[in-house]
Amino acid sequence: MRRIKLTLAYDGTNYSGWQVQPNAVSIQALIQKALERMLRHSVALSGSGRTDAGVHAEGQTAHFDTDSTLSPFRLRHSLNALLPPDIRILDAAQVPNDFHARYSAKGKIYHYHIHLARESNPMTRLYRTPILGPFDREAFEQAALHFPGTHDFASFANEAHRGAAALGSIRTLRRLEIFEQSGGLRLEFEGDGFLYKMVRNIVGTLLETAKGKRTSDEIPQLFEEKDRKKAGATAPAQGLFLMKVLY
Amino acid sequence: MRRIKLTLAYDGTNYSGWQVQPNAVSIQALIQKALERMLRHSVALSGSGRTDAGVHAEGQTAHFDTDSTLSPFRLRHSLNALLPPDIRILDAAQVPNDFHARYSAKGKIYHYHIHLARESNPMTRLYRTPILGPFDREAFEQAALHFPGTHDFASFANEAHRGAAALGSIRTLRRLEIFEQSGGLRLEFEGDGFLYKMVRNIVGTLLETAKGKRTSDEIPQLFEEKDRKKAGATAPAQGLFLMKVLY
Structure with missing residues (x-):
């Protein structure tokens, strides 16, 4: 075998x-x-x-x-x-026969792509989330600074993470970096593991900050409240890419 | 009006x-x-x-x-x-009322995207032409040098260009530049006008050169022969973008 x-x-x-x-x-x-x-x-x-x-x-x-x-x-x-x-x-x-795609994983890298423009782009509509209209780049970057590190991400998880009860909803986000790219931004997330819809929920919260619907000062409070309903809406699926599983 | x-x-x-x-x-x-x-x-x-x-x-x-x-x-x-x-x-x-999208045009810019890799890419499959296996980059670039300038492009036109009889199949290609980009190459074509399928037929000829099926020395002869059947196959549609119409 x-x-x-x-x-x-x-x-x-x-x-x-x-x-x-x-x-x-x-x-x-x-x-x-x-x-x-x-x-x-x-x-x-x-x-x-x-x-x-x-x-x-x-x-x-x-x-x-x-x-x-x-x-x-x-x-x-x-x-x-x-x-x-x-x-x-x-x-x-x-x-080796003891390798397991899920249990041997030491971490994952996700990218989330945002298209910033007056109109969405036909060629990237399935691969970028379009953000039309005002976008406060400074507020967005300020808010992002709150996420790296070891936190209880319960406010950013859509449901209890099955099969990892001992760990609960505590995860370590090693890296959340924001890069300029043609037409918009690329967010790079690297962590030891991600809760269900965690990346999209973090992005949704950042986007609401960039749109002036919340301030970056609220984010430490969101971590403490451990309440999914308090954080931002789930950002659309099409901007999200699983880039690498680390072993 | x-x-x-x-x-x-x-x-x-x-x-x-x-x-x-x-x-x-x-x-x-x-x-x-x-x-x-x-x-x-x-x-x-x-x-x-x-x-x-x-x-x-x-x-x-x-x-x-x-x-x-x-x-x-x-x-x-x-x-x-x-x-x-x-x-x-x-x-x-x-x-102005005398502007005409077609007749006022002074030129056009097309880009053609090539994906060079071991496998095609699911996310770019509709926007890049995948070239798998060997690719002689030097031969490709050497062949491309023959195209800029004013030529009779009859060997690279799929049918007689209607509505421009006076001009026949003579066109000026002002620019054919090759740029590296993530995952492959981008070819930029700028000309006063393009015959039917001309860009894709030039790309098809360049690709056959890169694959060793023809040499770049044959290209001046192709211009002289004015015979569509002598030049390369039409490259796939999905790599081609009309980028700009110049007025």
């Missing part, structure tokens, strides 16, 4: 998200089916974690076990031939 | 191209219908020229006439509210 790690990219636009769901096409289900067709045995594909509908990935990871002797190179090629063009296997590699 | 110039961007993926065609959704037809709905009179929308199915625009232009007294600002807003998100009016402006 060999364990294979896949690194993959996908455009989340046309899917219900990563995770297998009844009555909806998930990315995990599509890849699992393609693997089963190729390997002629049933496959359990474990991802590093779910991504929601409309969220993209440049570096999602997953693993599965097989007795096949196909080389990782052939495996990648054959799998890509079976998958639609909005899902690409970037790499396949044999890993 | 006022003449209005529109500057617009679109994602060509879901359309049959710019031009009105029977039994296919064209960008021109969609905008014309939205204008007629808004202005409550019939509208003749004239574009700077056609773009083919799958070709994108960041700066297409068009004009139409109206007796409406709507400000250009309101016109842009109302029109965008009626149009799908893959077509955006970037600007509306009143212009």
Whole structure:
């Protein structure tokens, strides 16, 4: 038995998200089916974690076990031939049998892209969140300074994080950096782990600050209140990219 | 009567191209219908020229006439509210009555995007032409040097250029520059005018050179032969962007 790690990219636009769901096409289900067709045995594909509908990935990871002797190179090629063009296997590699895409992960990097302009852009509409009209860049950057570090992110998590009860909602955000890019901004998040919708909820809160709907001084209070309803709305899915899972 | 110039961007993926065609959704037809709905009179929308199915625009232009007294600002807003998100009016402006989107044009700028990688990229698959495997960058750049200037581009035109008989297939390519960009290359073409599929046919010829299927020395001969069949295949539509119409 060999364990294979896949690194993959996908455009989340046309899917219900990563995770297998009844009555909806998930990315995990599509890849699992393609693997089963190729390997002629049933496959359990474990991802590093779910991504929601409309969220993209440049570096999602997953693993599965097989007795096949196909080389990782052939495996990648054959799998890509079976998958639609909005899902690409970037790499396949044999890993030790105790590697686990989710439990071996030491952290993750997400990017969130904001398009700042008078009009949204047809070519980036599925990959950038358009912010039209006034945008207080200084307030936005000031607010962002409150997030890096170890905090209880309960106010920024849409539901209790299952399967990590011991940790509760405490996470360490190692990095939240803001970069200029053509047409707008790119926010880079790196952390040891992320609660459900945590990145989008932080971005939503920052955007409300940039729009003058709240001030950056309120943010320490939000951490203390541990109340999802107090923080900003969830920012749209299409700006979010899972860039890398760190091992 | 006022003449209005529109500057617009679109994602060509879901359309049959710019031009009105029977039994296919064209960008021109969609905008014309939205204008007629808004202005409550019939509208003749004239574009700077056609773009083919799958070709994108960041700066297409068009004009139409109206007796409406709507400000250009309101016109842009109302029109965008009626149009799908893959077509955006970037600007509306009143212009002199002798302005013509096509006949007043002094030139055009096109960009062609190439993605160089081991695998195509899900997020850019509709906006970059993927070139997988070997790519001789030096041969590619050497070949490109032959194109700027005034030439008979007949070998690079898919059919006789209608409506410019006096000029035949002689055009001036003022600029063909190659820029590095994330994941690949961007080719910038600027010329006084372009024959049908000329940019894609030049790119196709350059790509065949980079793949070792022809040498850059053959290119002067291609100009002399004036035979479309001798030059390279038409490069895919999705890498091509009409960036600007110069007046």
